[in-house]
Amino acid sequence: MLNDFWKGLGGKLSERWLAALFSPACLFWLAGAAAWLRGVGWPTVQRLGWAGAAEQWTAGLTGLPVLVQGAAVVGLLLLLTLSGLLLQFFSQPLVRGLEGYWVLLPGPRRRLRERLGRHADADIAALRPLAARPADSLDADALAERGRLARRVRSVPFDPRRRMPTRFGNVLRASEDRVRAHYGLDPVVCWPRLWLLLPDAARTEVLASRRSVHLTAHLWACAVLCCVWSVWTLWAVPLSLAVAATAYRGFLLSAARLHADVVESCFDLYRQQLYGSLRHPLPENPLAEYRAGRRLTTYLSAGSRRPEPLFTDPSSSGAPSGGPPPC
Secondary structure, three states: HHHHHHHHHHHHHHHHHHHHHHOHHHHHHHHHHHHHHHHHHHHHHHHHHHHHHHHHHHHHHHOOOHHHHHHHHHHHHHHHHHHHHHHOOOOOHHHHHOOOOOOOOOOHHHHHHHHHHHHHHHHHHHHHHHHOOOHHHHHHHHHHHHHHHHHHOOOOOOOHHHOOOOOHHHHHHHHHHHHHHOOOOHHHHHHHHOOOOOOOOHHHHHHHHHHHHHHHHHHHHHHHHHHHHHHHHHHHHHHHHHHHHHHHHHHHHHHHHHHHHHHHHHHHHHHHHHHHHOOOOOOOOOOHHHHHHHHHHHHHHHHOOOOOOOOOOHHHHEEEOOOOOOO
């Protein structure tokens, strides 16, 4: 019985080790160890070599009982785990900050939003003549330029009042605006209800894309925090900022676009279930759907005492209560 217990405990610890070793929190502590080695431990390595330096640094542990050594290993794992939990705790405020919700910094927020807005307006102006021409009339360079501009324009809200001070925030805000423009549904209001109606496969995709966003946000945060290791070496500052910039531009924006596409796809495919579950009639055409979506959003956010629309019978696939059965 005890052997099985220790085997199970060892297996769980190994799983924890693997999860901790490949986490952004581990990157932070490894960067600190590297900074300490560069600023403090390097003379010892030059004098004794790597093997001699490692033996000197671990001399205090080798003479300790095995139980104490195991406790030290578990303590290291606990440190990594607690660091990861701390990141998880601040995950939502971190993502909100990266989006640009800076309540206490209205001046920088306004200036950055105006700066990104000027770039977006320039991209829109450059895209219009290319988009107006047939694709077969453009050469390869013009087609590539049109595709590049279209991707950039898609990542920014068209309405200047809706723009955010960061590219990350603009990607997510533009996705919300597309859903609102297509279907009249406000994603902020409707998404919590739609989430409860999604099938398991769709939920899995949403959670995976959201996890990717949070993981890259944690990577960015840990890279920025690595600047504190400049107490041992000044190289920590430029290297940390370079890693943070790479994480933001190379990974976080891509993860945000993927998450936005997945959430939009959920509205594309499953919004009818939202109407059906709330007993609202399904719209018959795109114009009616836009108006019905706005009406449904108002109904969810503020309620309604109007006599229309007539609620439908859930078993009749959208026919009004008391009306004729569907054909």
